[in-house]
Amino acid sequence: MTGAWSWWIVGLIVFNLGLTFFLFLWAPRAKVPVLPDGTTGHVWAHGVIREGMHRLPAWWIAVSLAMYIAAFAYFILYPGFGDREGTLRWTSAKEHAEATAANAQRLDPVLARLAAKDVDAVGGDAQARRLGERLFVDNCAACHGREGRGNPLVGAPDLADGVWLHGGSAKDITASIRDGRTGVMPPWSALGNTAVKELAQYVLSLSGRPHQGTAAALGAATFKANCVACHGADGKGNPQLGAPNLTDDVWLWGGTQAAIETTIRDGRQGHMPAWSPRLSDADIHILAGYVHHLPQRGALAAR
Ligand code: HEC
Ligand code: HEC
Incomplete structure (x- = not known):
């Protein structure tokens, strides 16, 4: 990946993760005007549906936070953040080579035994x-x-x-x-x-x-x-x-x-x-x- 593309991808990741993380922090604290009946006053479907105001459920906040942590951990460990290699130095080619070698180790003795037979x-x-x-x-x-x-x-x-x-x-x-x-x-x-x-x-x-x-x-x-x-x-x-x-x-x-x-x-x-x-x-x-x-x-x- 050339330097410019790498920076472009870094920029996209920072922008996307940054923006959504900002929303994640801001949304639960946002001051939305609420009427005494607990709705926002927005009315939908010709008055059939009124928009209520509820806190975000705790599980949703927990799952979202876990996803941000997983995303950060992923970009530290694995390639993906521009041309950064990731601390694990993982590549799919290396994984394939390792799997092939492990397979050969199991198979080679069998093949050698059979090669000796007519x-x-x-x-x-x-x-x-x-x-x-x-x-x-x-x-x-x-x-x-x-x-x-x-x-x-x-x-x-x-x-x-x-x-x-x-x-x-x-x-x-x-x-x-x-x-x-x-x-x-x-x-x-x-x-x-x-x-x-x-x-x-x-x-x-x-x-x-x-x-x-x-x-x-x-x-x-x-x-x-x-x-x-x-x-x-x-x-x-x-x-x-x-x-x-x-x-x-x-x-x-x-x-x-x-x-x-x-x-x-x-x-x-x-x-x-x-x-x-x-x-x-x-x-x-x-x-x-x-x-x-x-x-x-x-x-x-x-x-
Ligand atoms: C140059 C050699 C050659 C000549 C001459 C020849 N054949 Fe064949 N024939 C073959 C070969 C080779 C095959 C097998 C084709 C294949 O492997 O698909 C075959 C296949 C066939 C089959 C199909 C057999 C099956 O199992 O489906 C028939 C029927 C047949 N030949 C009839 C004839 C007749 C009748 C003539 C003369 C008019 C003739 N062949 C002349 C080489 C020849
Ligand atoms: C694209 C289709 C195709 C594939 C795939 C294929 N074969 Fe064949 N095979 C044929 C055909 C057609 C013939 C007959 C050739 C002729 O007409 O002379 C044949 C002939 C043979 C013959 C000779 C048979 C005889 O009667 O002498 C053997 C043995 C054979 N194949 C084994 C295999 C094996 C083992 C594989 C897999 C590694 C394989 N074939 C894959 C189409 C195929």
Whole structure:
């Protein structure tokens, strides 16, 4: 704060506190003319209300005085009176740093213990799971849902079904979280509406969903010509490209005829942000363990 601003604030505080303190001292002693009936003679609301004269209640005076004392004490102890620091030398930055340090002191031994374990063991550790759940709810649930069951609106996969787009090993999952993932399904509207509808019928047939046989057979040929490079000749996908398995009846973007047609016609692009700059390695390690264990826990819950 520059000197002029500091003096401006000092001036405002002195003026405001001074003026109200003067009123506080003066008001109880002020001589207000009072009529014999105990009113001031002021009449309000066409004579319905007359203004009485009463002493200020003692509690009001006591509370006001306490507030002045608190205000003076505050300006002595804390910053606020211009650029004065206050005798406690308190700053919010210092308080934050102290709280962070106290937190780290409690957390560091736990993180060190978990860092020494591999991802699978972290997933089975009760304390790590509580930390993982908190991290997941704070950072991941917006897209993947609280229980990690995914969201077809943003193409966020179900993380508890045991089906993995980019691989389900501890290493793959850690890489997914640390570096992020992007899956690009190109749009195929150029093939024409009929071809898109036939392809959708073929895709439906791959996972044994109800479909029209003739259209699906026509779609199979188009699939062979355009789709196998990524989804594989058998439609089982390719984790290297993040191309999903189309035969397992697990859907990123929805498995209805309409959803599949939209996917093929317009393309899709699922984006999983990279967390390495935002979360520490220790946090990513805990999250990887948490996510790695979600399918097992999903299976437990289903029993
Ligand atoms: C902005 C939405 C979004 C957020 C937030 C998000 N994800 Fe994702 N995540 C996705 C999408 C979309 C994909 C699928 C990427 C693709 O299509 O290839 C994905 C994929 C993944 C995968 C790979 C799944 C597989 O089947 O291979 C893992 C693991 C994962 N996310 C974990 C997490 C964790 C842990 C967090 C929190 C730290 C998180 N995600 C936060 C959207 C998100
Ligand atoms: C360049 C590689 C590539 C080609 C070629 C490709 N796909 Fe895809 N496809 C993907 C990827 C990657 C995804 C996942 C998108 C995501 O992660 O959001 C995907 C997703 C899909 C989905 C959505 C699956 C789900 O779970 O919701 C369908 C359906 C699909 N593709 C069908 C096709 C068809 C039909 C063709 C051929 C006309 C085709 N794809 C060609 C890469 C490809």
